[in-house]
Amino acid sequence: MGNILVTGGAGFIGSHLVKELLNLGENVIVVDNLSMGSKENLDLNNKNLTFIEGDISNQSTITELFNTYTFKKIFHLGAVASVAASVEHPLETHLTNLEGTIYLLEAARKQKDIERFVFASSAAVYGDDPALPKRENSPIKPLTPYAIDKYASERYVINYSKLYGLPTVALRFFNVYGIGQNPSSPYSGVVSIITDRLKKKLNGEDASFILFGDGSQTRDFVFVKDVVQANLLVSNNKDAIGNVYNVGTGEKISLMDLISTYIKISGIDLPIKKEAVRSGDIKDSYADVSALKSIGFMPEFTVEEGLKVYWEHQI
Ligand code: UD1
Known part of the structure; x- marks a missing residue:
């Protein structure tokens, strides 16, 4: 084969x-x-x-x-x-x-x-x-x-x-983002870091999330x-x-909206501490995925759906 x-x-x-x-x-x-x-x-x-x-x-x-x-x-x-x-x-x-x-x-x-x-x-x-x-x-x-x-x-x-x-x-x-992404470095994907902090909070540990900037930055997760x-x-x-x-999904979401969505899904009140914008970061990014769609790509997961699956796997 x-x-x-x-x-x-x-x-x-x-x-x-x-x-x-x-x-x-x-x-x-x-x-x-x-x-x-x-x-x-x-x-x-x-x-x-x-x-x-x-x-x-x-x-x-x-x-x-x-x-x-x-x-x-x-x-x-x-x-x-x-x-x-x-x-x-x-x-x-x-x-x-x-x-x-x-x-x-x-x-x-x-x-x-x-x-x-x-x-x-x-x-x-x-x-x-x-x-x-x-x-x-x-x-x-x-x-x-x-x-x-x-x-x-x-x-x-x-x-x-x-x-x-x-x-x-x-x-x-x-x-x-998704199950199995390693949250161990400060440069790990942000969703893995938020997941890690939510899990810590779930387990009764003292945890918070450090938000670089005001959360208005956007990404295509x-x-x-x-x-x-x-x-x-x-x-x-x-x-x-x-x-x-x-x-990508072809959709942008602000980091703040992503965090709020995730907090709602998990039902965990995660404290957010704001710090200065991380050096080297870009402000906004999202993909035009029409080329991939033209050959049959159909993203199945909105950010909310993906985060739900990810979170259910943690608990
Ligand atoms: C990606 C790279 C990053 C690189 C950047 C260059 C990954 C995982 N990250 O970052 O190494 O420098 O491109 O443009 O490949 N954030 C927080 N708190 C955190 C972690 C991240 O607020 O603890 C913010 C970041 O400042 C950023 C957003 O979350 O605004 C997304 O961060 P990240 O997941 O690292 O993705 P990129 O910014 O695209």
């Missing part, structure tokens, strides 16, 4: 994708260095799943992988996923986030019969350009090593389709299950080949 490779498959988004692929009866090979991900995110008892602890910045790991297995599809999500870490360690980030991508593309090109190579890019490529909504052809202004490498990877990925006929697609994820749907869609739809797509 052929294998599916998921790099970063033990991470937050990758593990949701792996679960869905296994539900569909696929044979899945996960490569993950466990720097951000965890084996606990994976059903290691599933006979259709093979877990390989390995680093994509190591070319011999990729070569050995492709010498051992052949793949029909590749979902490349493995990356240094923290923007803050990329600013601290630009070179290490680059070796994983750009060189790792090229190692994979080269191996995929040599295998010749890959049906699809899907790359996880980021809305970070748009930087702080104020034009909204962000369209795939909006100005690109990557501001951090993370964003620069994501954009460079995207160009490699898309041009491998034109240069070598490798059927590639790149997805620009907006603010993804997309539930991880919709991101999985987008990945599967572009891996099956031939019209997606060679294209870049935004992945």
Whole structure:
């Protein structure tokens, strides 16, 4: 039947994708260095799943992988996923986030019969350009090593389709949230941080949420299950080949509205402490998702619905 490779498959988004692929009866090979991900995110008892602890910045790991297995599809999500870490360690980030991508593309090109190579890019490529909504052809202004490498990877990925006929697609994820997102760093996704504080409060601990700014900043928060749907869609739809797509809901919500909605859902009175706007933050961001919708994308979760599912999983 052929294998599916998921790099970063033990991470937050990758593990949701792996679960869905296994539900569909696929044979899945996960490569993950466990720097951000965890084996606990994976059903290691599933006979259709093979877990390989390995680093994509190591070319011999990729070569050995492709010498051992052949793949029909590749979902490349493995990356240094923290923007803050990329600013601290630009070179290490680059070796994983750009060189790792090229190692994979080269191996995929040599295998010749890959049906699809899907790359996880980021809305970070748009930087702080104020034009909204962000369209795939909006100005690109990557501001951090993370964003620069994501954009460079995207160009490699898309041009491998034109240069070598490798059927590639790149997805620009907006603010993804959902079960399993790690709240441990101050730079973790804000929804995971709020969830963590609500849980602490639920358990009788003294907890509050620090809001940077006045809460009027807006984002396009997309539930991880919709991101999985987008990945599967572009891996099956031939019209997606060679294209870049935004992945969001197409709706913006202010952080304050998100917090109020979440407090209402949880029924927990979380104290909010306001601090100055976080340096480097953008004010507003949301996606135009009409391109992805034109090939069949239908986000299933409003923010309220996604938060409900997320919260019910915590209690
Ligand atoms: C994303 C990156 C961030 C990067 C920024 C650049 C992630 C998880 N975050 O941030 O590292 O610097 O792009 O534009 O990839 N917030 C709070 N309190 C908190 C945490 C966050 O008020 O404890 C606010 C932030 O200031 C921001 C909003 O929540 O206004 C969303 O934050 P976040 O989830 O980090 O997403 P981005 O701002 O898009």
